[in-house]
Amino acid sequence: QSRRGNGLVFCSKYMSDDEAKTALLNNVEGKPINEPRVIKYRTGTRRKHWNKNCVAIGLASGFIEPLESTSIHLIQQSIIRLMQNMPTKAIESCYQDDFNNKMRFEAENIRDFIVLHYHVTQRTDSDFWRYCKNMPIPESLAKRLELFKQSGHVYKAEQELFGEASWLQVMLGQGLVPQNYHPIVDSMSDDELKRFLESIKNHVAKKANSLPSHIDFINHYCKAK
Ligand SMILES: Cc1cc2nc3c(=O)[nH]c(=O)nc-3n(C[C@H](O)[C@H](O)[C@H](O)COP(=O)(O)OP(=O)(O)OC[C@H]3O[C@@H](n4cnc5c(N)ncnc54)[C@H](O)[C@@H]3O)c2cc1C
Structure with missing residues (x-):
């Protein structure tokens, strides 16, 4: 509560570190208390999150994107799934395969949602x-986009992190309007x-009016000391 963190996410192929630092500092109000630091990351996930007696969780397992951050969710999922598949005596490959398949399913769905943005x-x-507008996209995302464009139908796989409302919000928010609607x-x-x-x-209005304002909530629960 005593300071505000600022960051700028950029692609090094299209912007230099110096350009990024200038853009970041030009958008910071007040006097910065630190020099900007460049944190490099490579997007992706391990082929096997669990291999033999080693399980990669959190950043050790991969990183997708910092703006629509999902690491904490993935960490929780890894822990829950590891507990569900906890070996008793020997490490059977069926435990690992189930764990790895579920983590891959999760990572690929999140990837599609991020690429959508x-x-x-x-x-x-x-x-x-x-480049982003014309870049090749995963087939699974192309199918979802086509379905939405044609019918306004939002597809969500079972157990997928982002729900219909999230998909809809990004698609409509970015100006993607379906060509047709359901005949009903x-x-x-x-x-x-x-x-x-x-x-x-x-x-919605009734519910919103029954809740405290954001500032009242902050003042009540986490007032700065
Ligand atoms: C500003 C910000 C906002 C974020 N917002 C969200 C969000 O809204 N939702 C979300 O899901 N995620 C969010 N994230 C991302 C998420 O918080 C991190 O990805 C996650 O905490 C990473 O956890 P981790 O345990 O994998 O790694 P870390 O938290 O980095 O833990 C790694 C630990 O290993 C230690 N370590 C490193 N090297 C060694 C070594 N050689 N020997 C021993 N120890 C070592 C480090 O000191 C550290 O304690 C955000 C991150 C940031 C920075």
Whole structure:
């Protein structure tokens, strides 16, 4: 509560360390208390999180992306799955395979969600964003995007971290609007549809009004000493 952390995530292929430092410092209000540090990372995950008697958890197992951070969730999942598969006497390969398959499933779904943020960008004002817009994407993500574009349908795999609301928020937020909608909508009159949407709006407003404001919450639970 005594300081604010600032960072800038950049791709070294499109921006030098010095350019990044300048951009970061130009966006910091007040006098910095430290020199910016460059932290390099390579995106990816280990082929096997569990190999023989060694299990990689957290940053030791890989790193996806810092802005939509998911490491803490992945750490929790690794611990839970390790407990579920805890060997009693010998380490059977079935335990490891199950663990590794589940962690790979998790990492690939998160990868798709992160790639989505960059790929569906409307920005074309730099080489970096032009690359993202046109870059090859995983087939699993291409299928999800096509489904949404064609029908407004959001696909979510069972046990996947990011829910329908998260996928929808990024897709609509980045300007991806479906070309069609479900035909059942036509069975409702405009009035019915309006009433239905208003009931959702009222429900949200009622819930929001019953909660404390952000500043009241902070003052009550974590007031600076
Ligand atoms: C500003 C910020 C915000 C974040 N926000 C989120 C978020 O909202 N959600 C989310 O899921 N994740 C978030 N993360 C990421 C997440 O917090 C980290 O990825 C996670 O804490 C990493 O945990 P770890 O145990 O793998 O690694 P670390 O926490 O880095 O632990 C590694 C430990 O190993 C020790 N160590 C290193 N080398 C040696 C050595 N040779 N011998 C002995 N010990 C050694 C280090 O001192 C350290 O204690 C955020 C990270 C940052 C920096």
